[in-house]
Amino acid sequence: MGKELHIDWASLGFKYMKTDLRYVSVWKDGQWDDGRLVEDNKLCISEASTVLHYGQSCFEGLKAYRTKAGKIQLFRPDMNAKRMQDSCRRILMPEVALEKFIDACVQVVKANEVYVPPYGTGATLYLRPFLFGTGDTVGVAPAPEYIFSVFCLPVGAYFKGGLSPVNFTVSDYDRAAPFGTGAAKVGGNYAGSLMPHTLAVQRGFADCIYLDPATHTKIEEVGAANFFGITKDGKFVTPKSPSILPSVTKISLLQLAKETLGMETEERDVFIDRLDEFAEAGACGTAAVITPIGGIEYKGKLHVFHSETEVGPVTKKLYETLTGIQFGDIEAPQGWMVEVE
Numbered sequence: 001m002g003k004e005l006h007i008d009w010a011s012l013g014f015k016y017m018k019t020d021l022r023y024v025s026v027w028k029d030g031q032w033d034d035g036r037l038v039e040d041n042k043l044c045i046s047e048a049s050t051v052l053h054y055g056q057s058c059f060e061g062l063k064a065y066r067t068k069a070g071k072i073q074l075f076r077p078d079m080n081a082k083r084m085q086d087s088c089r090r091i092l093m094p095e096v097a098l099e100k101f102i103d104a105c106v107q108v109v110k111a112n113e114v115y116v117p118p119y120g121t122g123a124t125l126y127l128r129p130f131l132f133g134t135g136d137t138v139g140v141a142p143a144p145e146y147i148f149s150v151f152c153l154p155v156g157a158y159f160k161g162g163l164s165p166v167n168f169t170v171s172d173y174d175r176a177a178p179f180g181t182g183a184a185k186v187g188g189n190y191a192g193s194l195m196p197h198t199l200a201v202q203r204g205f206a207d208c209i210y211l212d213p214a215t216h217t218k219i220e221e222v223g224a225a226n227f228f229g230i231t232k233d234g235k236f237v238t239p240k241s242p243s244i245l246p247s248v249t250k251i252s253l254l255q256l257a258k259e260t261l262g263m264e265t266e267e268r269d270v271f272i273d274r275l276d277e278f279a280e281a282g283a284c285g286t287a288a289v290i291t292p293i294g295g296i297e298y299k300g301k302l303h304v305f306h307s308e309t310e311v312g313p314v315t316k317k318l319y320e321t322l323t324g325i326q327f328g329d330i331e332a333p334q335g336w337m338v339e340v341e
């Protein structure tokens with residue numbers, strides 16, 4: 001008989017849960033080993049590992065979805081694989097081949113199949129691939145050894161409320177420098193975000209919005225998600241900047257808005273003092289999915305978009321289209337969904 005879980009799928013938030021097996025592969029003497037699934041969720045590494053001192057680490061986030069027919073599928077894992085390669089190049093870590101990355105994700109989902117939430121609960125299986133420097137190094141230099149690992153856990157909404165709007169406040173702090181590591185998904189970016197995030201949450205906001213580090217006039221990120229706005233004449237607009245994370249969700253929404261919903265789309269500057277150009281706004285990301293932005297606080301004033309309590313019609317349509325594809329109810333563009341056999 002299969003393992004029985006007592007999980008209330010519909011009320012899951014975004015909290016760690018140990019699942020049965022995780023994938024671990026080690027890079028040593030210039031190459032990756034074959035990798036294997038292990039039960040232990042503890043890693044044992046040298047005290048002189050670069051990840052501990054110099055933040056030589058990166059990670060990814062992607063999800064597995066259960067379809068109505070009971071199948072399991074991953075959303076665009078190749079995009080996460082490529083972005084992890086970009087992150088590795090930026091901080092001098094060895095890249096993982098695309099096939100190895102996807103195979104590791106598939107192995108982890110299969111090995112933890114009982115944790116893939118049932119269709120219709122709104123919950124998904126979140127996969128967390130990560131890669132970091134280990135071994136004995138004390139000077140500031142790339143590590144001699146690396147670990148690539150993937151674990152998974154069932155999750156619900158990242159921002160409280162799911163498809164109900166939440167408010168954000170603009171941070172005075174920066175998450176990235178103009179020519180820094182903002183476009184890479186490296187650990188250090190997130191260490192720097194902990195304090196601004198906590199200050200925002202303490203003041204009752206879901207998270208903070210970061211402005212561009214050079215001029216502090218343009219929106220960059222919404223916490224750990226990208227920003228989009230729907231202009232009053234129905235265009236899908238999202239910020240363009242070399243220091244924001246290229247969100248897989250944002251890239252997908254740009255395509256869906258244009259090709260499926262027939263909207264005009266623009267990647268361009270979004271000025272914080274021009275928020276009145278938008279009828280609706282939202283945060284998008286793997287964890288955030290699409291979270292409607294009720295209002296943004298800037299210089300002591302809350303700018304409300306569509307409503308603080310109701311999701312706007314275009315945001316709702318985008319949400320239905322994106323999640324419809326992810327859960328297999330709507331046909332996906334070629335190559336987007338990868339079935340876990």
Ligand code: PLP
Nearest residue numbers: 224225226245247248249285286
């Ligand atoms: N921006 C930041 C800083 C993030 O951490 C994330 C999460 O991955 C995103 C945006 C959204 O990216 P994606 O849609 O690829 O999950």
Ligand code: COI
Nearest residue numbers: 061062224285286287288
């Ligand atoms: C994701 O959406 O996968 C993220 O990485 C957000 C997060 C840091 C929880």
